[in-house]
Amino acid sequence: MTTDPASATSVAAVPSPAGPTDSSAPAAVAAPATGSSTGATVQFVGLRRTFGATTALDGLDLTVNPGELLALLGPSGCGKTTALRMLAGFETPDSGQVLVDGEDVTRIPAHRRDAGMVFQSYSLFPHLNARDNVAFGLKMRKTGKVERHRRADELLELVGLPTHGDRYPHQLSGGQQQRIALARALALQPRVLLLDEPLSALDAKVRLNLREEIRRLQQELGITTLFVTHDQEEALSMADRVAVMHAGRMEQCDTPAELYARPATAFVAEFVGTMNRIPGALTEGGRTVELLGQRLPVDGTTELRAEVDVLVRPENVLVTAGGGQGAVVTGTTFLGASTRLTVQLPDGTALKADLSTHDAAELPAGTGVTVSLPERPVLVDSRR
Numbered sequence: 090m091t092t093d094p095a096s097a098t099s100v101a102a103v104p105s106p107a108g109p110t111d112s113s114a115p116a117a118v119a120a121p122a123t124g125s126s127t128g129a130t131v132q133f134v135g136l137r138r139t140f141g142a143t144t145a146l147d148g149l150d151l152t153v154n155p156g157e158l159l160a161l162l163g164p165s166g167c168g169k170t171t172a173l174r175m176l177a178g179f180e181t182p183d184s185g186q187v188l189v190d191g192e193d194v195t196r197i198p199a200h201r202r203d204a205g206m207v208f209q210s211y212s213l214f215p216h217l218n219a220r221d222n223v224a225f226g227l228k229m230r231k232t233g234k235v236e237r238h239r240r241a242d243e244l245l246e247l248v249g250l251p252t253h254g255d256r257y258p259h260q261l262s263g264g265q266q267q268r269i270a271l272a273r274a275l276a277l278q279p280r281v282l283l284l285d286e287p288l289s290a291l292d293a294k295v296r297l298n299l300r301e302e303i304r305r306l307q308q309e310l311g312i313t314t315l316f317v318t319h320d321q322e323e324a325l326s327m328a329d330r331v332a333v334m335h336a337g338r339m340e341q342c343d344t345p346a347e348l349y350a351r352p353a354t355a356f357v358a359e360f361v362g363t364m365n366r367i368p369g370a371l372t373e374g375g376r377t378v379e380l381l382g383q384r385l386p387v388d389g390t391t392e393l394r395a396e397v398d399v400l401v402r403p404e405n406v407l408v409t410a411g412g413g414q415g416a417v418v419t420g421t422t423f424l425g426a427s428t429r430l431t432v433q434l435p436d437g438t439a440l441k442a443d444l445s446t447h448d449a450a451e452l453p454a455g456t457g458v459t460v461s462l463p464e465r466p467v468l469v470d471s472r473r
């Protein structure tokens with residue numbers, strides 16, 4: 090492979106109004122103008138980055154497969170933006186490498202990377218109309234006016250705004266501005282698309298529409314995409330795989346279904362979806378756990394001994410009327426097809442249990458109930 094800056098793995102910055110230091114910046118690492126936009130493989134290898142006393146990335150390892158939409162999910166401050174900025178070229182790791190299609194791009198400076206920026210907050214050039222915003226990167230590349238306008242119109246069509254080319258940003262809604270920003274990021278035929286919380290500033294309905302729109306486009310174009318979000322629903326609904334980050338490290342990277350059903354750590358279990366904690370006691374050297382008058386196998390292995398919390402999803406809590414357990418329904422929340430009960434155990438533990446609304450109708454607040462769990466392996470964590 091060549092190390093020429095114009096090669097597929099080189100990257101150069103497209104200036105943006107907020108500048109490359111904006112921390113909520115999606116970017117596109119672009120292929121050469123002549124290249125195809127088939128997806129690249131991206132690898133983060135042992136990325137470490139500190140800012141003074143803060144460790145932003147603490148040995149991040151992650152591979153994004155060609156054509157995949159991978160969501161980087163985690164709480165604020167866990168290092169998501171820093172990871173994206175490393176790929177865009179705005180940040181250099183203290184150690185570790187960024188590879189694109191196997192080529193080390195870690196030390197390629199930002200100004201030699203083709204990065205189309207989209208921001209969480211709208212970042213279009215206010216003095217340029219939509220068409221010229223989209224064509225901006227092409228102009229920087231000295232693409233002729235006719236060709237870049239043709240290409241910009243093609244992209245406006247792609248993002249569903251074919252008649253909006255002459256409008257200025259202040260004449261566009263937030264959602265439309267983000268579509269234009271997306272078109273701008275795609276104009277240089279990116280092989281990797283980086284989106285940093287691009288929907289956070291939009292209202293709920295627009296956000297849902299754009300979710301689907303981005304996903305459709307991404308699949309149509311086959312672009313490897315890193316999508317940063319702190320919103321688990323956004324991650325689970327859009328991504329092929331979700332990488333959950335915590336304190337500068339990757340906790341688990343899996344399909345949404347796997348992540349939900351088989352969280353690898355207590356952090357993932359509680360960050361993704363709703364989770365109950367029920368006190369239990371480990372038995373048989375940690376192979377089983379006793380709770381609610383049951384003995385259940387422990388999922389995986391644990392170093393813990395004796396007192397633990399068992400992690401259980403609300404839909405896996407079984408509730409039946411009566412029995413001598415001493416649990417009581419203390420509240421109900423109607424959710425449509427299902428109803429969420431709050432149940433208090435004799436020891437004071439409050440649980441959430443999701444039942445079909447039909448079944449829940451038999452268990453109004455005040456009903457004495459018995460809580461049990463299905464005979465399946467359960468996750469345990471240290472007692473809180």
Ligand SMILES: Nc1ncnc2c1ncn2[C@@H]1O[C@H](COP(=O)(O)OP(=O)(O)O)[C@@H](O)[C@H]1O
Binds near residue numbers: 164165172
């Ligand atoms: N340029 C910087 N200077 C100082 N601290 C920074 C800088 N960039 C990021 N950090 C810190 O590194 C941590 C990770 O930040 P960031 O990657 O932006 O997290 P996220 O995007 O997940 O919210 C945070 O504690 C943040 O304050």
Ligand SMILES: [Mg+2]
Binds near residue numbers: 113171285
């Ligand atoms: Mg961020």
